Amino acid sequence: MKKDAVTAKEDLTTAYELLREKVDVRDRTYKGDMYPLCFVGSEAADVLEVGRSRSEAIEVGNKLLESGYFHHVLNEHKFKDRYLFYRFKEDEGKVHGETARLEDGEAISWASKIFPSHSSPTVSNLQSESYIHLPDAPSSPALSKEHVVPAPLDEHNARLLDNVRPASWIDPAPHGRYNLVVIGAGAGGLVTAAGSAGIGAKVALIEEWMLGGDCLNVGCVPSKAIIRSAHAVHEVREAASLGVLGINREDIKVDFGAVMERMRRLRADISHNDAASRFATDLGIDVYQGRATFTGRNTVEVNGKTLEFSAAVIATGATSTVPAIKGLKDTPYLTAASIWNLTELPPRLAVIGAGSIGLECGQAFCRFGSQVTIIARTGVAAKEDPDAVGAVVAEMESEGIQFMDHCAIDEVTHSKEAGFQLRYRRTKENGPSASGVLQVDAVLIAAGKTPNVSNMGLEAADVKYDRRRGIAVNDKLQTSNRSIFAVGDVCTEYHFTHVADFMARLVIRNALFFGSGKMSSLLIPWVTYTDPEIAHVGLFEADLKQRGEAYQVFKVDFKDVDRAILDSKAGFVKILTAEKKDTVLGATIVGSDAGNMISEITVAIQAGMGLGALASVIHPYPTQAEGIRKCGDLYNKSKLTPLVKTVFNRFLALRR
Structure with a gap:
């Protein structure tokens, strides 16, 4: 018996160590599909057979598989003496990316870097610099000062960063040509990557800073959290006008630190949806953490690695414009x-x-x-x-x-x-x-x-852009390089998460399946979340005047809507239709719930439902949405011309 032979009496650890040492682990191809870092079942059986029968070797292999040392790449087979591909558990992270570990085996996290003693942090002594470099992050270079690190670096922000900018994330090794490379992991990039991977595409996702983009980290999520707190403060101050006594406006105090701590906690709670580990492990996407630079029409480089693609999507978003003011x-x-x-x-x-x-x-x-x-x-x-x-x-x-x-x-x-x-x-x-x-x-x-288009190598990819307007795209969201598309703030004036989302849905069809989805087909509503809110969809009066189109205006003030009166809420519903028709051209709503109300009109426009038909929709009483129905009533009344009224009067006189 050879010195390194595996005997029936030796434990699984010894069998695993020998298999790990002897078996050939490399990228494998089968029927045109690439399977990275795999070994073959029959070759593994050769290693395990030393000192035992073939059937005993297969039995040991299955015990190793059942114990989690390795698995079939598609999780469809037990260990078999065939040309089937298997992958060691520790190699799985190298395929999809993983978090590096400390010497004691604990995963490196922002918490372990910030709080090495694992003690509970206090907000007061934890302020961040404008940039940070984790020395144990070989694939994560120092961040530039344009990246604002969430501060204070308390337990909530550490949890946020562990999800969307994991410390010492290890990039996967590129394996073959990608169906799609997505650059930027904001709303548009995440939807594009997840949707494409979900239908079987091989996808790489590259993010220079924090997954989730503006919406999660510095936009919709934090702003709406503090708006909710501000609304509560205002309601308490106005309570006396509603008959609630015993509250002195001058005694109302706001703990601003607690308001912001709540925001950080809720943002961290939500961040798991955009976590790097979720996209890598659950969705099978190759996640790279670094700056992407195009090196050709169908190649991009990140952290010294070159990725080849059949199609790419630029979703790098935009950053705050700083005006040229002296000083x-x-x-x-x-x-x-x-x-x-x-x-x-x-x-x-x-x-x-x-x-x-x-x-x-x-x-x-x-x-x-x-x-x-x-x-x-x-x-x-x-x-x-x-x-x-x-x-x-x-x-x-x-x-x-x-x-x-x-x-x-x-x-x-x-x-x-x-x-x-x-x-x-x-x-x-x-x-x-x-x-x-x-x-x-x-x-x-x-x-x-200002759109993020600098230092991306767009010239090497033959992608036309303007530093102020962003990347030039056609109605199918293609750039001047027909293999490269763009979505979101980097290429449109509509800087809204929901717009980036639906642009991404168009691109998935257009980039992967030769689709013909058009940006011009999207009906885009939006909301400004002041109190009262402003919600809008479709055209404005100024648009119609500029086009020279005749139109009608139907407006209902909330002072004539019972629920708004009872809630002491001001505002109005204004709906524009084509002249002498009920075709809805646009609408604006001002009110405390305008953002929710505008969807009814958006659905009506999308479905070709006229304003007159909206009047026949039963709305619960009392609700502020009755303002929409009342606009429909106004339209129906507008059809009652003097001639029609005269005819009705004579007809009804005959019926007496």
């Missing part, structure tokens, strides 16, 4: 990414920009107790319906927010003693000019977004 870059201003790191409420806050982000954050911080000034270079929420903007501005001004529209900031300075000084120049249309200095404690830049 601004030398001050510690806030953006839509860094504002969620605050642990103390700024007494005075200036918001530069009056779009959805500026309005939502401005109102929330005002309700928490900040003195808020919102500065707009042109008008407030310039893209929205003017009536809607007027209603929201009136409410926000009543809460104490100051608006400075048609105002340019010429210079910003900062000192620890005096805070921020904003030198402004204000020109009112048809009115006098004014200038001065605004002194505040914090400045939030909310002046729009």
Whole structure:
């Protein structure tokens, strides 16, 4: 018997160690499909047969498989003496990516890097730098300063990072040509990757920073969490008007630190949906953590590894636009990414920009107790319906927010003693000019977004782009390189998670199955989550006037809707139809529940259902959605012309 022979008396560990040492583990191909890091059943039986019969070798192999040392790559077979592919358990992580481990075998995590003693952290002593480098992360280079690390690095943010930016993540080895390479793991990229993998495509997903993108980390999720807290504060302050006594407005205090801690906890709770491990292990996607750079029309490089693809999707999103204001870059201003790191409420806050982000954050911080000034270079929420903007501005001004529209900031300075000084120049249309200095404690830049197109090697891939407008795509979302597509903020003016989601659905069909889905076919609603909310779908009056199309306006004010009266909620429903037709062209709703209400009109437009038909839909009483039905009633009444009314009167007279 040879020295390294396996005898029947030796345990499975010895059998495994010999198999691991002797069997040939490498990439295998069968019927055109690549199976990485596999060994063959018949070859493994040769190794295990030494010192025993073939049948005994097969029995030992099955015991190893049953004990979890290895498995069939498709989990369809026991261990057999055939040309079947098997993979060792520890090699599985090399295929899909894994988290490196400490010397004691514990997985490296952000918590283990931040809290090496495993003690419970306190918020007060845990502030992050603007960038970070984990020295034990061989495949994760130092992050650039454009990446805002969530702070404070408490247990919640550590849990968030462990999910969406795992410490020391080990990239898989590229194996053959991918059906699809997705660059960027925000909403558009994640939907594209998951949907494609779900129908059998071989997919690689590359993310330079945190999976989940803006929506999870610095957008929808954190903002709606604090908006909920701000709404609660406002309701308590207004309780006396509803007959709730014993609450003194001056006694109401906001624990801003607790508000932000709740946001961090809920964000971490939600983050498991976008976790790297979920996409790698559960969905079978090759997840790479690093910057992607195109090296050709069908190749991309990440962390020194070249990935070949049949199709690719660019979903790199956009970052906050920082206006070219003198002195601004030398001050510690806030953006839509860094504002969620605050642990103390700024007494005075200036918001530069009056779009959805500026309005939502401005109102929330005002309700928490900040003195808020919102500065707009042109008008407030310039893209929205003017009536809607007027209603929201009136409410926000009543809460104490100051608006400075048609105002340019010429210079910003900062000192620890005096805070921020904003030198402004204000020109009112048809009115006098004014200038001065605004002194505040914090400045939030909310002046729009700039698409992420730099340092990606787009030229090498023959992808045309503009640094301000983003990547150029056709109606099928193809770039100038027909093998490469784009979705989300990097290529559209509609910076909404739900738009990126449905763009991704189009791309899956177009990129993998020669589909003909068109961006122009999407009906896009959106909501600004102020209080009251502004919700819109379809065309505006300004659009119809510009096109020269005749239209009708049907508007119901909430002062005529019983439920809104009972709830003490202001707002309105405005629906536009084609002239002398009930074809719905667009709608705007202002109200506390406008975001939910707009979906009814969106469905009606999508289904070709006219406004007159909406009037025949029974709405529960009393609900604010009755405002939509009442608009339908107005349309039906508009058809009662004097001639028709005369005919009806004569007919009914004959019936008496």
